[in-house]
Amino acid sequence: MALDMTYFEEMEAKIPKGKVRTRFAxxxxxxxxxxxxxxxxxxxxxxxxxxxxxxxxxxxxxQTRQVEGATEVIYRTLAECKLDHDEGPDVGGPVAPYIQTxxxxxxGKYARLLVEKGHAYYxxxxxxxxxxxxxxxxxxxxxxxxxxxxxxxxxxxxxEPYVIRQKxxxxxxxxFHDAIFGDITVENKDLDDQVLxxxxxxxTYNFANVIDDHLMGITHVVRGSEYxxxxxxxxxxxxxxxxxxxxxxxxxPVMRDAHNKxxxxxxxxxxxxxxxQGYLTPAILNYVALLGWSPKGELAEQEIFSLExxxxxxxxxxxxxxxAIFDIEKLTHFxxxxxxxxxxxxxxxxxxxxxxxxxxxxxxxxxEIAALLQARCEKLTDIPEKVDFFDxxxxxxxxxxxxxxSKSTLDSAKTLLSAAVGMLANLxxxxxxxxxxxxxxxxxxxxxxTSTLMWPVRIAAAGKAVxxxxxxxxxxxxGREETVRRLNLGLEKLS
RNA sequence: GGCCCGGUGGUCAAGCGGUUAAGACUCCGCCCUUUCACGGCGGCAACACGGGUUCGAGUCCCGUCCGGGUCACCA
Numbered sequence: 001m002a003l004d005m006t007y008f009e010e011m012e013a014k015i016p017k018g019k020v021r022t023r024f025a026x027x028x029x030x031x032x033x034x035x036x037x038x039x040x041x042x043x044x045x046x047x048x049x050x051x052x053x054x055x056x057x058x059x060x061x062x063q064t065r066q067v068e069g070a071t072e073v074i075y076r077t078l079a080e081c082k083l084d085h086d087e088g089p090d091v092g093g094p095v096a097p098y099i100q101t102x103x104x105x106x107x108g109k110y111a112r113l114l115v116e117k118g119h120a121y122y123x124x125x126x127x128x129x130x131x132x133x134x135x136x137x138x139x140x141x142x143x144x145x146x147x148x149x150x151x152x153x154x155x156x157x158x159x160e161p162y163v164i165r166q167k168x169x170x171x172x173x174x175x176f177h178d179a180i181f182g183d184i185t186v187e188n189k190d191l192d193d194q195v196l197x198x199x200x201x202x203x204t205y206n207f208a209n210v211i212d213d214h215l216m217g218i219t220h221v222v223r224g225s226e227y228x229x230x231x232x233x234x235x236x237x238x239x240x241x242x243x244x245x246x247x248x249x250x251x252x253p254v255m256r257d258a259h260n261k262x263x264x265x266x267x268x269x270x271x272x273x274x275x276x277q278g279y280l281t282p283a284i285l286n287y288v289a290l291l292g293w294s295p296k297g298e299l300a301e302q303e304i305f306s307l308e309x310x311x312x313x314x315x316x317x318x319x320x321x322x323x324a325i326f327d328i329e330k331l332t333h334f335x336x337x338x339x340x341x342x343x344x345x346x347x348x349x350x351x352x353x354x355x356x357x358x359x360x361x362x363x364x365x366x367x368e369i370a371a372l373l374q375a376r377c378e379k380l381t382d383i384p385e386k387v388d389f390f391d392x393x394x395x396x397x398x399x400x401x402x403x404x405x406s407k408s409t410l411d412s413a414k415t416l417l418s419a420a421v422g423m424l425a426n427l428x429x430x431x432x433x434x435x436x437x438x439x440x441x442x443x444x445x446x447x448x449x450t451s452t453l454m455w456p457v458r459i460a461a462a463g464k465a466v467x468x469x470x471x472x473x474x475x476x477x478x479g480r481e482e483t484v485r486r487l488n489l490g491l492e493k494l495s
Numbered sequence: 496g497g498c499c500c501g502g503u504g505g506u507c508a509a510g511c512g513g514u515u516a517a518g519a520c521u522c523c524g525c526c527c528u529u530u531c532a533c534g535g536c537g538g539c540a541a542c543a544c545g546g547g548u549u550c551g552a553g554u555c556c557c558g559u560c561c562g563g564g565u566c567a568c569c570a
Binding site for chain 1: 497498499500501502506507508509510517518519520521528529530531532533534562563564565566567568569570
């Protein structure tokens with residue numbers, strides 16, 4: 001049966017040309033780990049930096065590893081991160097479909113084309129299990145490689161199971177170019193005749209990639225450096241078809257420590273985990289962008305980048321060759337910076353649910369509490385334990401009233417607290433300025449340092465040594481009645 | 496084991512033949528201060544090792560060591 005060449009011509013005619021086109025091509029096998037997110041980000045940045053097109057393609061050729069809901073996580077993550085795609089399964093596009101299992105026929109046709117051209121062959125050998133004998137490194141030549149094409153075709157027509165393998169030259173070398181690593185040359189004899197079409201008729205990852213990347217007009221192939229060693233086989237495939245080779249962008253992995261990649265297995269956080277841990281999406285993206293990439297020139301010292309700024313600044317030459325260890329402490333620092341940079345109202349909004357986890361009393365002003373928190377939390381999840389005392393005065397020891405830095409002793413605390421209660425109970429207006437000025441005035445009038453008075457007031461009001469905000473803010477938030485009640489309780493302790 | 500890639504402070508990193516080897520995180524000290532933070536100032540700390548090339552090498556070459564990847568009908 002002869003191949004229908006018009007099919008290939010039609011496919012070829014659909015390929016968009018002239019613009020940068022990149023693709024994020026996850027396999028729906030799990031969740032978005034940090035390395036994945038970074039790959040998506042870099043891929044998107046290359047497209048946007050060059051006013052190009054960003055495509056989402058789902059690589060689901062492994063039937064045995066489908067995970068339910070995995071594609072939804074991908075869509076959701078990209079959307080939350082604002083890594084919008086121009087083409088994809090959900091939005092369509094000129095080279096649809098964008099799900100590999102729906103392109104099944106295409107791969108078979110191209111594989112047969114390759115067989116016809118003499119760059120691939122049918123192989124009828126039994127499934128080879130990975131041979132454990134590590135002593136032997138010379139792979140025996142596949143007998144099917146030299147089978148007569150007529151005979152092979154006859155066996156295929158007879159329904160015998162087969163795979164299609166790439167026929168790689170035994171002689172010579174192959175040199176491919178990578179935007180990060182430069183030119184890399186390998187001996188062809190070190191390359192094996194990899195499977196292109198599996199026994200189940202579906203393509204292998206490597207083959208599907210080449211076909212789809214070409215047919216979708218992809219100009220920059222961004223992927224992990226673990227694919228570096230299969231890149232020469234890709235080049236050979238492109239050559240066999242007579243196609244232009246895209247620009248390879250191989251990125252070194254994001255590591256959990258010096259020896260291991262980030263992985264679900266080790267319990268390393270995914271994007272969603274990080275969010276649940278109180279990290280902000282823009283902070284995560286900003287940090288992840290800098291893990292393995294750094295800006296050049298003028299911008300070399302800048303660390304804080306919005307997505308828009310990244311689009312401007314992103315250059316392939318800034319991508320690092322060596323792996324980068326994910327440092328949660330530095331991410332935390334970025335997160336803190338992002339929190340502090342938020343408008344107060346915006347922060348109050350995102351902080352509210354966390355504040356309400358421990359502050360149930362509806363009379364307490366959330367915005368006011370949030371204002372105390374903004375410079376004092378690095379993650380949103382830090383919030384609940386910091387503000388629990390607003391709802392309920394914790395048990396505390398009378399010894400807390402003594403503090404040498406504030407020059408507060410149990411005696412001074414008793415004297416000052418007593419005076420403070422009386423004064424606060426009769427303040428004409430309950431606002432922070434009034435509370436502040438009268439407290440400061442009181443201390444001065446009694447010949448004490450301000451801090452010597454503020455310390456016991458705050459301890460009595462909050463019941464803990466470390467609090468967000470000072471005595472004045474805490475008293476104001478609690479309200480006069482509750483403040484007076486708590487201060488009197490403190491006085492009792494001191495008696 | 497073969498092949499490929501990498502190696503600047505604990506971490507992220509700038510550096511592109513001549514620099515006192517940036518900057519950030521962490522840690523420490525000081526200042527500010529109403530506790531804690533924030534903010535400001537200062538400090539500790541690095542070119543894996545050995546040979547070349549060169550007037551001069553973190554920067555170029557070779558070797559060693561260390562680390563990673565790959566050698567699937569997984570991606």
